[in-house]
Amino acid sequence: MNKLTNYKSRFKNFFKKKSTKDISWMVGANILIKPLQVAKSFIVAKYLGPEDYGIIKSVELIQMLNKFGDLGFNSTVIRDVGVKIGEKSEEEIQEIKNNAYSSELVLTFVLFLAGLISNFFFQSPIIRYAIILSSIGLFTLKIQNLFNTEATINKRFKLISKLVVIQAIINSVLIIATVSFIKIYAVLVFPIFSTLIIIFLYYKKINIPFRFKFNKSRLQSILSTSFKLTSGALAFGVFRYTERIIVISLIGLQAVGYFGFADTILGLFVVIFLTNIKVRKMDLLEDLGKGAFKKVHQIVVRETATLTVISFIVVGCSMVGLSIFVPMFLEKWVNGILVAQLFLLVLPMKVLNSYFFTVIKSPIVDKLLYTPALHITGSLVLIIGAYSLDYYDLLTLLNFIYLDIFAYGIVHISGLFIYYKEFYKPYVKNQKI
Numbered sequence: 557m558n559k560l561t562n563y564k565s566r567f568k569n570f571f572k573k574k575s576t577k578d579i580s581w582m583v584g585a586n587i588l589i590k591p592l593q594v595a596k597s598f599i600v601a602k603y604l605g606p607e608d609y610g611i612i613k614s615v616e617l618i619q620m621l622n623k624f625g626d627l628g629f630n631s632t633v634i635r636d637v638g639v640k641i642g643e644k645s646e647e648e649i650q651e652i653k654n655n656a657y658s659s660e661l662v663l664t665f666v667l668f669l670a671g672l673i674s675n676f677f678f679q680s681p682i683i684r685y686a687i688i689l690s691s692i693g694l695f696t697l698k699i700q701n702l703f704n705t706e707a708t709i710n711k712r713f714k715l716i717s718k719l720v721v722i723q724a725i726i727n728s729v730l731i732i733a734t735v736s737f738i739k740i741y742a743v744l745v746f747p748i749f750s751t752l753i754i755i756f757l758y759y760k761k762i763n764i765p766f767r768f769k770f771n772k773s774r775l776q777s778i779l780s781t782s783f784k785l786t787s788g789a790l791a792f793g794v795f796r797y798t799e800r801i802i803v804i805s806l807i808g809l810q811a812v813g814y815f816g817f818a819d820t821i822l823g824l825f826v827v828i829f830l831t832n833i834k835v836r837k838m839d840l841l842e843d844l845g846k847g848a849f850k851k852v853h854q855i856v857v858r859e860t861a862t863l864t865v866i867s868f869i870v871v872g873c874s875m876v877g878l879s880i881f882v883p884m885f886l887e888k889w890v891n892g893i894l895v896a897q898l899f900l901l902v903l904p905m906k907v908l909n910s911y912f913f914t915v916i917k918s919p920i921v922d923k924l925l926y927t928p929a930l931h932i933t934g935s936l937v938l939i940i941g942a943y944s945l946d947y948y949d950l951l952t953l954l955n956f957i958y959l960d961i962f963a964y965g966i967v968h969i970s971g972l973f974i975y976y977k978e979f980y981k982p983y984v985k986n987q988k989i
Contacts, residue, residue, distance in 0.1 A: 574711070575835055575836060575839060577714070578711065578713035578714065578835045579713075579831065579832050579835045579836075581713055581714045581716075581717035581718075582713055582716070582717050582831040582834065582835055583828050583831050583832075584717065585716075585717035585718075585720045585721050586720075586827050586828055586831060587828065588721055588724075589720065589721060589724035589725075590824065592724050592725065592728040593724065593728065595728065595732065596727070596728040596731055596732055599731070599732045599735060600731065600735055600742075600743060603735045603736050603739065604735070604739060604740060604743075627659070627663055627779075627782050627783065627786055628781070628782030628783065628784075628785035628786040628789070629656045629657070629659050629660040629663070629778065629782050630656070630660060630701055630702070630704075630705040631782070631785045632652075632656055632778050632781045632782045632785060633652060633653060633656045633657070633705055633709070634705060634708055634709060634837070634838070634841075635781070635785070635841065635917065635918065635919060636652050636778075636781070636919055637649050637652055637653065637709050638709070638837070638838050638840075638841025638842055638844075638845065638918075639841050639842070639844055639845035639918060639919045639920060640652065640845060641709075641838075641841075641842050641845060642841065642842040642843060642844060642845020642846040642847075642848075643845040643846070650765070650766070651771060651774050652774065652778065653764075653765065653766040654766050654767050654768075654769050654770075654771070655769075655770055655771055655774045655775045655778050656778050656782075657702060657764065657766045658766070658767075658768045658769060658770060659770075659775065659778065659779075659782075660698070660701075660702060661702075661768070663698075664695060664698040664699065667691075667694060667695075667698070668691055668692075668694065668695040671687060671688075671690065671691025671694060672687075672688060672691050674687060675687040675688055675691075682740070685741075685744075686740065686744055689741075689744040689745060689748065690744065692748055693744070693747055693748050693751070696748055696751040696752055696755065697751055699755055700751050700754055700755050700758070702764060703754075703755065703758035703759070703762050703764065704716065704758075706762050706763075706764045707758070707762055708834075708837075708838065709838065710762070711835075711838055712761075712762065713834075713835055715761055715762075719754050719757060719758065722753075722754065722757070723750045723751070723753070723754050726746070726749070726750040726753060727746055727747055727750045730742070730746040730749070730750070731743060731746050734746070781924065784924035784925060784928075785917070785924060787924075787925070787927075787928040788924065788927035788928045788931070790928070791927065791928035791929075791930075791931035791932050791935075792927075792931050794931065794932065794935050795931045795932075795934050795935045795938075795963075795967070798935045798938050798939060799815075799938065799960060800812070800815075802938060802939070802942045802956065803815050803953070803956065806942060806943075806946055806951055807951065807952070807953055807956065811953040811956075813892070814889070814891065814892035814895050814896075814953060815895065815899075815953065815956075815957075817889055817892045817895075817896055818892065818895045818896040818898075818899035818900075818957070819899065821874070821878070821896050821899070821900065822896075822899055822900055822902055822903060825867075825870060825874070825900070825903050826903060826906055829863060829867060829903065829906070829907050829910075830906065830907075830910055832859070832863060832910075833910040833911060833914060836855070836859065836911075836914075837914050839855070840852055840855065840856070840911075840914055840915060840918070841914075841918055843855075844915070844918050844919075844920045845920075849979075849983040849984050850984055852915060853979075853980060853984045855911075856911045856912065856915060856975075859911060860907070860908060860910075860911045860912070863907045864904050864907050864908050867903050867904040867907045868904055870903070871900045871901060871903055871904065874897075874900055875897040875900065878893050878896055878897055879893055879897070882896075894954065895953060895954065895957055898954075898957050898958070898961065899957055899960070899961070901961055902960075902961060902964045905964050905965060905967075905968035905969060906964075906968055908968060908969065908971070908972065909967075909968035909969070909971040912971035912972060912974070912975040913926075913927065913971050913975075915975060915979050916971070916974055916975060916978055916979065920983070921978050921979050921983075923974070923978050926970075926971075926974055930966065930967045930970055930971075931967055933966060933967070934963040934964070934966055934967040935963075937959075937962065937963045937966060938959065938960065938963050941959040941962075941963075942956060942959065945959070
């Protein structure tokens, strides 16, 4: 009886924790906006012809600069400030924010001007307008990212979740309501409008305490960190593009469709599961700053094990669901069921990796180059493996999926051994404090 009471008490306390509530808000927001995004994509594809759709996809390259043109200043702020909060180094926190946010603003203006200048290389008015609007969209998104970063540092995940939902609703409703008569401009204008509203709402709720100034030594330190973090993002991009290029060039367009279907199914679950580490990241960094290495290790082991087990259960249920519902509702995709089922095995690998690398890339351990090295290794495995299979006439989409899962295993499962070597042995097992 006492054991049952104890379990009930622990269960209630678990759901009272702020981190549990934050995770619930973030996961709930992601689940809620998915149907809106799917409906929006369907309506846009219905009303835009191939030419307009091609223009949108082309100018998306400008929007992608928000991710791949990011020099990692916001990520560096989260990483470094999290530890400094644990160390209670208020002056250093302020100095990091001053330099990183100032650098991000400079980069934002440079990218904005580059986008505006690039429109002069085109003669078509619609393309020029699309580039100008996309450049403005990039500018507003990067300003929003500053507020997102500050909200993350302050653990305002409930606010972030609400604004994510508000932005998705405004975007989807306005685009769906107007794309039938203003066509491409609905897709280009209303995201800017919704982002401006979110910036205003953030401004009312969040204060960003920084001054526009630079300190040479601190800026050099931030640039060193940010470039290494960015190299990881770029290497990840290379890995993902390698997958697609191999499927397109060596297997065929139908295979691209099935692979895209499998990747979409996987992506739905990856976003939900990785939301957990977005919330817990600040807690881990603060505890590292306090020198609570055993506590960090216990959190990493406990939550990684729990989420990995849950992810395997989700994979199993999803495999069964795909075999039942795809033949019922998506007859054209029946031949892609096995591909989608197998590709779901990547989910537990990504979950396993997430906590380990948060610690490995923290300022305490400061091992930032493992991520790009592993993704480049994974890309080479894909290239060598695919061309070897093609040489022996064995390259089918199914065999490529097996190869891809193996490459993901190298990229993600390696994190376990790196964590043991770089954090557990020196900081936990040998108590290096």
